[in-house]
Amino acid sequence: MNDKSNNYSFLVIGSDSFSGSNFVNYLLKNKFNVIASSRSLDKKKVFLPYLWENTTFENLTYFQCDLNKNIDDLIEFTKKKKPQYIVNFAAQGMVAESWLNPTHWYKTNVLSQVAFHEKLRHLTFIKKYVHVTTPEVYGSTDKGWIKENFKFSPSTPYAVSRAACDLHLMSFFKAYEFPVVFTRAANVYGPGQQLYRIIPRTILSGLCKKPMQLHGGGLSERSFVHINDVAKATLNIALKAKSGSSWHISTKEKISIKNLVIKIFERLNINYKDLVQIGDERLGKDQSYLLDSSKLRDKFNWAEDFNLDSGINDTIDWVSKNLDELKSYSWDYQHKQ
Secondary structure: OOHHHHHOEEEEEOOOOHHHHHHHHHHHHOOOEEEEEEOOOOOOHHHOOHHHHOOOOOOEEEEEOOOOOOHHHHHHHHHHHOOOEEEEOOOOOOHHHHOOOHHHHHHHHHHHHHHHHHHHOOOOOOOEEEEEEOHHHHOOOOOOOEOOOOOOOOOOHHHHHHHHHHHHHHHHHHHHOOOEEEEEEOEEEOOOOOOOOHHHHHHHHHHHOOOEEEEHHHOOEEOEEEHHHHHHHHHHHHHHOOOOOEEEEOOOOOEEHHHHHHHHHHHOOOOHHHHEEEEOOOOOOOOEEOEOOHHHHHHHOOOOOOOHHHHHHHHHHHHHHOHHHHOOOOOOOOOOO
């Protein structure tokens, strides 16, 4: 980045999420001014990359906020700081659990977001609002790699909630010229990821010799993209993309979940059959999410720095270095409303 970086200010909402914390770290390393907003008060350094590499925080301001409770506070703080760019990672995640408490997903991912955007659209100093959404809005991409579109077919409460918010924001762009752009990344992974996700969970299972369950035998296919590559793409999109556009961030590699687990266990010298237990498939599970990222590659000359092998090795290094701490935490998803 050039010397103008310090003139740009970013508000990162959901800054202590996996993707959010890595994006904050990427911005700080590139000398941007950052306002980090998260509802989390329980900060564990091992999951927050911006605490690993940054010893000074001259360009970082932190603002604790829950979009379900403190929208007005965040709006007033935003008016005071006047960030030119806002990147929103905040969402209620997890597919399977969205069936158990669907109202929580709709409240966080639709109602609170709509209320926030209604206030945000009146702030004239915003150059770009990046809405970090999900390929799950498409449903299963069974016909192969798909290009960016708004022809949605969501199959779970989580996916429906994200699709609804995407359509709402597109209506704001058309009606008010609200400067929104959309990013949809394939399955993101890397150091610092939540332990219930498939890659860190598999690594922990192998290192701790603890059995793990594979839903439906792991036959579904995914394309995994390293978080560093996603952060690099997200910054380019924030600074350069036209309002109203959507962007896929993905590698060109695809792999079944079963073969992914086998690949990780091979690196750990573990026999797949010794630890894997086959469980029932999750309700509404899509067979594949395959995103065509040629638009991002052609427009911004983006290319991934990590292939799946190097990215897995990078994540194994993080788990191994922090194994004593990580194995003391729950490996299961802990729901927070």
